[in-house]
Amino acid sequence: MALRTILRYPDPRLLQVAAPVERVDDAIRELIGDMADTMYEAPGIGLAATQIDVHLRIIVIDLSEKRDALQVFINPEIDNAGNELAVHEEGCLSVPGIFENVERPGRITVRALDAQGQPFTRDAEGLLAVCLQHEIDHLNGRVFVQHLSRLKQSRIRAKLAKQERDAA
Numbered sequence: 001m002a003l004r005t006i007l008r009y010p011d012p013r014l015l016q017v018a019a020p021v022e023r024v025d026d027a028i029r030e031l032i033g034d035m036a037d038t039m040y041e042a043p044g045i046g047l048a049a050t051q052i053d054v055h056l057r058i059i060v061i062d063l064s065e066k067r068d069a070l071q072v073f074i075n076p077e078i079d080n081a082g083n084e085l086a087v088h089e090e091g092c093l094s095v096p097g098i099f100e101n102v103e104r105p106g107r108i109t110v111r112a113l114d115a116q117g118q119p120f121t122r123d124a125e126g127l128l129a130v131c132l133q134h135e136i137d138h139l140n141g142r143v144f145v146q147h148l149s150r151l152k153q154s155r156i157r158a159k160l161a162k163q164e165r166d167a168a
């Protein structure tokens with residue numbers, strides 16, 4: 001297990017579309033372990049492989065208070081999205097310090113493979129629905145700020161650039 005470096009917006013590698021996992025083997029499980037370590041250390045409630053510059057369709061999520069309920073989604077697909085939209089404030093480990101409201105379907109059904117390669121489906125609402133859509137966006141090369149107005153996006157890029165300058 002190892003910590004990996006999280007890419008920061010607007011790194012162009014965050015725009016890559018991830019490829020499906022063809023076989024869930026020990027190398028994939030080791031990668032999942034690294035993703036979980038990196039998510040817990042950050043700390044965050046989810047992480048997509050894209051964020052650590054691995055362009056495979058893998059997500060880890062843990063919404064539990066005790067940080068002991070890891071959920072793994074390999075090759076996730078949104079099977080069904082409800083018509084009702086919900087607004088939730090989002091943040092992203094790749095966009096540190098920025099929190100903005102995003103509107104998305106409030107209920108979804110996701111189909112995926114688990115860490116054993118077994119298919120399963122999960123109905124999600126609330127924070128799990130938000131997080132799954134946020135992570136699946138990453139796998140498709142999309143960062144949550146891309147849901148915001150162009151003006152907000154340019155303000156966010158300016159703020160992040162200033163953060164980097166002040167940190168240097």
Ligand code: GNR
Pocket residue numbers: 043044045046047048051089090091092093094130131134135138
């Ligand atoms: O840690 C995270 N918190 C969060 C809060 C609201 C909506 C989405 C998220 S996901 C984020 C971790 C992350 O960047 N995942 O890609």
Ligand code: NI
Pocket residue numbers: 091092093094134138
């Ligand atoms: Ni994110």
